Structures are given as structure tokens and as C-alpha cells.
Amino acid sequence: MYELLKHYNYWLYALLLALGLYGMMSKRNLMKKLIAMSIFQWAIIYYFISIGAKRGGNIPIFPEHGIENLTIRAQNYVNPLPHVLMLTAIVVAVATTGIALALLIKIWQNWNTLEEDEILEKMRNE
Numbered sequence: 001m002y003e004l005l006k007h008y009n010y011w012l013y014a015l016l017l018a019l020g021l022y023g024m025m026s027k028r029n030l031m032k033k034l035i036a037m038s039i040f041q042w043a044i045i046y047y048f049i050s051i052g053a054k055r056g057g058n059i060p061i062f063p064e065h066g067i068e069n070l071t072i073r074a075q076n077y078v079n080p081l082p083h084v085l086m087l088t089a090i091v092v093a094v095a096t097t098g099i100a101l102a103l104l105i106k107i108w109q110n111w112n113t114l115e116e117d118e119i120l121e122k123m124r125n126e
Helices: 002-006 008-026 030-051 081-111 116-125
Strands: none
Touching: 002 008, 008 030, 030 081, 081 116
16 A cells, blocks of 8 residues: 555546546537646656656766766666656647647637537538
8 A cells, every 4th residue: 555655646647647638538618628638748747757756866967977887876867868858748738739729719710619519510500
């Protein structure tokens, strides 16, 4: 039981991931779907950032030591790759959200609603 509670942050990320997936699949309002997609994206980003963290880890910069000592002390350093990848994912998430908001504004201007069922009904009637 202690092992499950020890990694509470992973349970939180899984809950956020499930909440975002549920929102994207079950909601009919496009704004609610966008919010759920954003929650889903951020849950993944938080997960990868947390697996890249290490208690007591140092940054992998070796000013006074050569690269030959890296293999001996590799367990003492944090891997920067997950953090760098998540910086890219944050930029993509913000861009995706911005473009989706612009599309929602155009949908609202054209159809006067953000409800998926109403938009489909109006499209069929035209």
C-alpha cells in the first residue's frame, strides 16, 4: 500500500488524463472539448516532467572534470532530455490551443453556436 501512495503524483496525472479523455469523448460543446483536450495535454506534460526529476540530482555540466568520469557518476545527474522535449510540447500545446480558439470564434460567427449537434443539424439543413 505504501508503494502506491509513494507515487501519488502519477495517480494524479492518470486522473487528469482520464478526465481529459472523458471530456473529449463525452461532451458536445466544442469549448468544453477544447478545455478537456488542454487538460489531457497538460497531464502528459506533467507526467514527463515528473519522470525526468531526480531527488538530489545535479545538472549534467562538467566544467572541471572530463567526460571520462561521466560513467562513474551518471546516477548523480538529471537527464535533461524529458524537460527539453516538454518545452517543445508546451509550445505545441499553446499553439494548438490558440488555433483552436480562433477556429471556435469562426464557428461561432458562422453558426451562432458551439454545440456540435446543432452545427451538424444546421449543416444538413443548408
